[in-house]
Amino acid sequence: MSAPIRLLGDNATPIWGMTNAERCRRMAEKDGKPLAPGHELVFNLAYVFDPMLLRWVIEQPGTVFAWGRAPVIGQVPAGSDPMAATVIDLSDGRKLYNRQLRKLEQPFVRELTPETRREIERKSYFGAYKGVTDALTKYLWPELALWLTRGAASIGMTPNMVTAIGAALCIYATYLFAYGHYWEGMLAGFIFMVLDTVDGKLARCTITSSKWGNVADHGVDLVHPPFWWYFWGVGLGSWGLALSNQTFLLVMIAVVAGYVVQRVIEGLFIKDFGMDIHVWQKFDSDFRLVTARRNPNIAILFFATLAGRPDIGLIALAWWTVISLVVHAVRLVQAYAVKRSGRPIVSWMEEA
Template sequence: MPLHTGEPIGSGDRVFLADARFAFDPAWMGAILKKPTVLTWEGRPILAHVTGDFADVIRRAMAAGEPWSVPVDVEILAADGDATVYNHELRKRERPFVEPLLPETVRSIERKSYFGAYKGVTDLLTKYAWPELALVLTRWAAKLGLTPNMVTAVGAVLCVGATIAFFEGHLWLGMLMGWIMMVLDTVDGKLARCTITSSAIGNIFDHGIDLIHPPFWYWGWLAGLAAYGTPVGAELYGLLLWVIFATYILGRVIEGIFEWRYKMHIHVWRKIDSQFRLITARRNPNVLILLIALVFGRPDVGIILVALWSILSLAFHTVRLVQAFLAPKPIVSWMSES
């Protein structure tokens, strides 16, 4: 049956109604709460944000599961049509899922809920390499009653362990712990969104770790080369260390300036920015470079390549920031324009 408070509704009151016989992506709520809007499925209303004048009509239509007469001043979004939503938080334009809540659709709803929680603009490993693995781990975590903060805590321990291992020259051990941590970094976010257990503290905990540790991994890798048996000279060591930290800090500053000025991530401005995000010199692509170099027995070359790629990525984002400053028209995301 539709969900409502049961309290009297005034004609000018804004009302939110939902048919609990359907499961739906929370992104639809953000879309319809902007203005009076009704989300339909096969012509019947299943979510509605309307004034009290229309609430009873829509409530009865929901209860009956039937199509209804559309008020002229209410926008209609067809969930089973071509309606799409720009999800600013997850950086993607999509048609969020809606499914009748039935025993036979539970598995489908689970998958759609999980993949609906994925960012549209992210790195190539997160986007392509481990979604199915992370789905299995997220399902297990939910069944075991683990909270997202518990998963983040395990990731934090592995993160510190990988850093120590790198500094001591145990590059393979550090790489193993690092990759597990990177997968768990996907799991905790999906678990939070799919189980609706996100919290401000958890968000700070997770993103704080993500923000701080990457350059220390690279530093540890560089420092551990001598113990591993592939040292670099003192001058090159100092240069690489300087490049690693300078490019990382400046890159984050550029992203912060862009987001502060234009109220969106630099990676969602134009399509090329979203495509470059797949491979830009963030942690996951950089660790992939280090792994490939380690497989070929040249971890020293790997850290040099990471430094060079960091310089090129910084140059790309610097140019994009300057182009945004010089652009003659308002800066909006290419996805919000669709």
């Protein structure tokens, strides 16, 4: 059952292919958490705001986020004056920690008009970006993914459609790698990696995320990298650069075991400390830019292939996986030591 809501004013200007009223209703329905007894959510349709603010007001009944003298979003007693609640004015530039997206930022609030719509879409799109991620996702293709996200929203594509197209390209890239068609495979993989950004941003911007869509998206992300690296090694024979059986076995052990154990370490950190390992200290956030995940690994292979040595690229990928694993293991041990000493484990972004 969706939370009771009250919409203030009216606004015909569309955003991401829907009215602001529809956007607010979707956010209220998606959250699904009960409000305090006798309370309702209040949305000012003159403004568009970061969905992060909705999560805050649901956790803090009687709180309203405002922009100057205008209420924007809040949870208040039904029928009451929103500005009679505890008001947090965001126009002073304050920053809040977004735990979901792992970043400290000033939540965006903008007045929605035909003149500001494109700027707001751009702001909400970049607001959906994780602050801690790999260098390629963070710096290389955000603008391309924005263009594709807008296009997908304008023609009514769902995030699941984008995920399905990306999954097909991911499988096709695996096939191409197996036959040594590395450039074609990396092109298919590149499009897949961009679409892997688009589906999540489309879901957040249009408020259309779903449990099974999230499972499908993360399932593909989690499973495919070892297959890429294995079939990359298989394809080396087409270049006359096949690794010896012993070397290939050692490389695969390092790549697969390193990948799995690194994921286990990340899971343990979340379980025992309640946050992602990459947001503990600034070093961890900086290391996430280049740690041995799919995108940094494909960059290693790209430059090695550019030099005509995809075999050395795979060996370098294996070494970088081992190094990244050691770094993560050391950080986990250090975190346990800090916990045993009685000091709290807190993200550097929450302390900032």
